[in-house]
Amino acid sequence: MRSVYLDRIAATPLLAEVREAMAPFLGEAFGNPQSLHSAGRRAQEAVEEAREDVAALVGAKPAEIYFTASGTESNNFALKGLALGQQARGRHVVVSAIEHSSVLNSVKALEKQGFTSTLVPVDGSGRVDPAAVAEALTPETTLVSVMTANSEVGTIEPIAAIAAVCKPRGVLVHTDAVAAAGSVPLGVEALGVDALSLAGDQFYGPKGGAALYVRRGVRVLPLIDGGIQEGGRRGGTENVPAIVGLGRAARLAARDMELRRAALVPLRDRLLDELPRRIGHVLVTGSRTDRLPHQASFCVEFVEGEAMLLSLDMQGVAASSGSACTSKALKASHVLLAMGLDHATAQGSLVFSLIDAATRDDVDRLLEVFPPIVDRLRRMSPLWTEHLKKGGT
Amino acid sequence: MYSDKVMDHFANPRNVGVLADADGVGQVGNPVCGDMMTFYIKVKDDRLADVKFQTFGCGAAIAVSSMVSEMAKGKTLAEAKAITNDSVAEELGGLPKNKMHCSNLGADALHEAIKNFEDKRAGRAADAKAAGGHHEHEGEACACPYCETALEEADKAFCRACHVEFEECPACGGITKKGDAKCIHCGAPLARPA
Numbered sequence: 001m002r003s004v005y006l007d008r009i010a011a012t013p014l015l016a017e018v019r020e021a022m023a024p025f026l027g028e029a030f031g032n033p034q035s036l037h038s039a040g041r042r043a044q045e046a047v048e049e050a051r052e053d054v055a056a057l058v059g060a061k062p063a064e065i066y067f068t069a070s071g072t073e074s075n076n077f078a079l080k081g082l083a084l085g086q087q088a089r090g091r092h093v094v095v096s097a098i099e100h101s102s103v104l105n106s107v108k109a110l111e112k113q114g115f116t117s118t119l120v121p122v123d124g125s126g127r128v129d130p131a132a133v134a135e136a137l138t139p140e141t142t143l144v145s146v147m148t149a150n151s152e153v154g155t156i157e158p159i160a161a162i163a164a165v166c167k168p169r170g171v172l173v174h175t176d177a178v179a180a181a182g183s184v185p186l187g188v189e190a191l192g193v194d195a196l197s198l199a200g201d202q203f204y205g206p207k208g209g210a211a212l213y214v215r216r217g218v219r220v221l222p223l224i225d226g227g228i229q230e231g232g233r234r235g236g237t238e239n240v241p242a243i244v245g246l247g248r249a250a251r252l253a254a255r256d257m258e259l260r261r262a263a264l265v266p267l268r269d270r271l272l273d274e275l276p277r278r279i280g281h282v283l284v285t286g287s288r289t290d291r292l293p294h295q296a297s298f299c300v301e302f303v304e305g306e307a308m309l310l311s312l313d314m315q316g317v318a319a320s321s322g323s324a325c326t327s328k329a330l331k332a333s334h335v336l337l338a339m340g341l342d343h344a345t346a347q348g349s350l351v352f353s354l355i356d357a358a359t360r361d362d363v364d365r366l367l368e369v370f371p372p373i374v375d376r377l378r379r380m381s382p383l384w385t386e387h388l389k390k391g392g393t
Numbered sequence: 394m395y396s397d398k399v400m401d402h403f404a405n406p407r408n409v410g411v412l413a414d415a416d417g418v419g420q421v422g423n424p425v426c427g428d429m430m431t432f433y434i435k436v437k438d439d440r441l442a443d444v445k446f447q448t449f450g451c452g453a454a455i456a457v458s459s460m461v462s463e464m465a466k467g468k469t470l471a472e473a474k475a476i477t478n479d480s481v482a483e484e485l486g487g488l489p490k491n492k493m494h495c496s497n498l499g500a501d502a503l504h505e506a507i508k509n510f511e512d513k514r515a516g517r518a519a520d521a522k523a524a525g526g527h528h529e530h531e532g533e534a535c536a537c538p539y540c541e542t543a544l545e546e547a548d549k550a551f552c553r554a555c556h557v558e559f560e561e562c563p564a565c566g567g568i569t570k571k572g573d574a575k576c577i578h579c580g581a582p583l584a585r586p587a
Contacts, residue, residue: 379409
C-alpha cells in the first residue's frame with residue numbers, strides 16, 4: 001500500500017546529508033569535547049561548528065546558543081532559568097493560553113515556588129493580541145513567553161509586536177520557536193526576543209539535538225547542574241552526534257528555506273481549500289494568512305479524531321489530532337478550547353503537516369481516501385444522526 | 394496500542410445503526426468526556442431480539458460498542474444486565490489502561506437501554522433522554538419533542554419552530570403539549586384547567 005506521511009509536527013526524517021555529518025561521531029570520532037587530546041579536540045571543533053550553524057539560523061552569536069536534548073528541555077530551561085534568574089526583581093510570568101505543555105507545566109512548577117502567572121487568551125484564529133500581553137504585565141512581571149507558531153493550528157504569532165510592548169517595561173521575552181524554527185525566517189534581533197527555543201527534529205535533524213538561545217548578558221540559571229559544559233549552564237557530556245546533526249540541519253534549513261517554503265505552500269493551500277470543499281462541516285483551524293508553510297489543520301464535525309487517525313493509518317496515511325481520545329490524559333486540546341471551539345468540535349481535530357518529500361500525489365491520495373472515512377464514521381455517529389434529524393445536510 | 398480484536402471491531406463494527414421502533418434506548422457520555430454512545434434494543438420474550446448502536450468516539454469506544462452489541466444480542470435481560478465493563482474489555486483482548494473508561498460507557502449504555510425498556514413497561518418515565526440522565530451536551534438540555542429544536546431557557550414553554558405551547562409533565566418531567574389530555578412521553582393524565 002502506498003504510504004503517505006503527513007505528520008511532520010511529530011517527527012521529520014533525517015536528511016542524508018545530516019546523517020553523513022553525524023556518522024563519524026557515532027564511529028571513530030568518539031572523543032569527549034572536554035578532553036585536551038586530539039580526539040577531544042575533534043569533537044569540540046564539531047560542537048562549536050554546530051553552534052555557529054545554529055546561531056546563524058536565528059541571527060544570534062554562537063556564544064548565545066546552549067545545546068539541550070529537546071524542545072521541552074529548552075522551554076524548561078528558559079522558563080525556570082530566566083524566571084529564577086530575575087526573581088530578585090519580581091515573581092510574575094505571562095504566557096499565552098496555547099503554549100506547549102513544557103511551557104505551561106514549567107509555569108506550574110514555578111507557581112509551586114511562589115511565582116504567580118497570567119495566561120493571555122487568544123482569538124478564534126489562535127492569535128495572541130500584543131495589547132492583551134501589555135495588559136497582563138504588572139510591576140512584578142519579569143518574563144513573557146509566547147510561542148512563535150503553534151503546531152496544532154499553524155498560526156504564527158506576532159512576536160516582534162509582543163516583544164515591543166515588553167521591552168520598555170524591562171520584561172524579558174522568550175519564544176518557543178520549536179514549531180517554526182527551520183521553517184520560517186527568524187532573527188532574534190528583528191523579533192526582539194531575549195530567549196528562543198528550537199529543536200532539530202522539527203527540521204530534518206536528529207531527535208535529541210535542540211538548543212536554547214539566550215541573549216548575552218541576560219541572567220539564566222542552569223536547569224541541570226554539573227560541569228563546565230555549555231558555559232556551566234547545562235552540565236553533562238555533550239551529545240556530540242545529535243549536536244552535529246542539529247548543526248547540519250540548521251545550515252541546510254537556512255540555505256534551503258525559501259525553496260522548501262515555495263514547494264510546501266501550494267500543497268498546504270490545496271489541503272486547506274480542498275478538504276472543506278470535498279467534505280461538509282469541516283472547519284479550518286488557525287490563521288489563513290499567518291501560517292506555518294507546512295501545516296493544514298481542521299476540525300471535522302460529528303466525528304472523533306482518533307477514529308479518523310486509525311482509519312487513515314489503515315489506508316497508509318499518517319496524521320495527528322488534538323482530540324481528547326488521542327491524548328493519553330483524555331483531555332481535549334487546550335489550544336482548540338482556548339480558541340473558543342466547543343468540546344464536540346475539538347474532538348474532531350485533525351492535523352496534516354507536510355515534509356519536503358511530500359508531493360501533490362500524496363495530497364491527492366489523502367483527498368481521495370479521507371471523504372469515505374469521514375462518511376463511514378459519521379454514519380455511526382449519534383451526533384450526525386441528531387444533526388440529520390434537525391434537518392441538517 | 395490496540396489488540397487485533399479491537400481493530401477488527403473498529404474496522405468492521407457489528408450492529409451499527411438505529412432501531413426506529415426500539416423498545417428501549419440508552420444514551421451515555423457526551424462530547425466533553427470524549428465519547429457518546431446510543432444503544433437501541435428490541436425485546437421479545439424477555440430476550441434482546443435485536444441490538445443496534447451509534448457511537449461518537451475513539452477506536453476503543455467504537456470497538457467496545459460493537460462488542461457489547463454482539464455479547465448482548467439474543468441474551469435474556471438478566472444475562473445482558475450481567476455484562477460488565479471488565480467482561481467487555483476481556484472479550485476484546487484487553488484495552489489500554491487509559492481507554493478502560495470506554496468499556497464502562499459501552500456496558501452502561503446497554504444497561505440504560507434495558508432500564509428504559511423496563512421503565513416503559515412499568516409505565517414510568519419513558520423518554521430515553523429523561524431516563525438516561527447523562528444526555529447533557531450543549532444545546533440538547535431541552536428540546537421540542539416534536540421537531541427537536543433546542544428550547545431557549547427563557548422560551549421553554551414555546552417552540553418557535555412549530556408554534557406549540559408546552560408544559561412540564563408532573564409525572565415524568567418531560568416537556569409536553571399544553572392542553573393535551575395525556576403526556577406524550579409517559580401517558581400520564583395532565584391536569585386540565587378547571
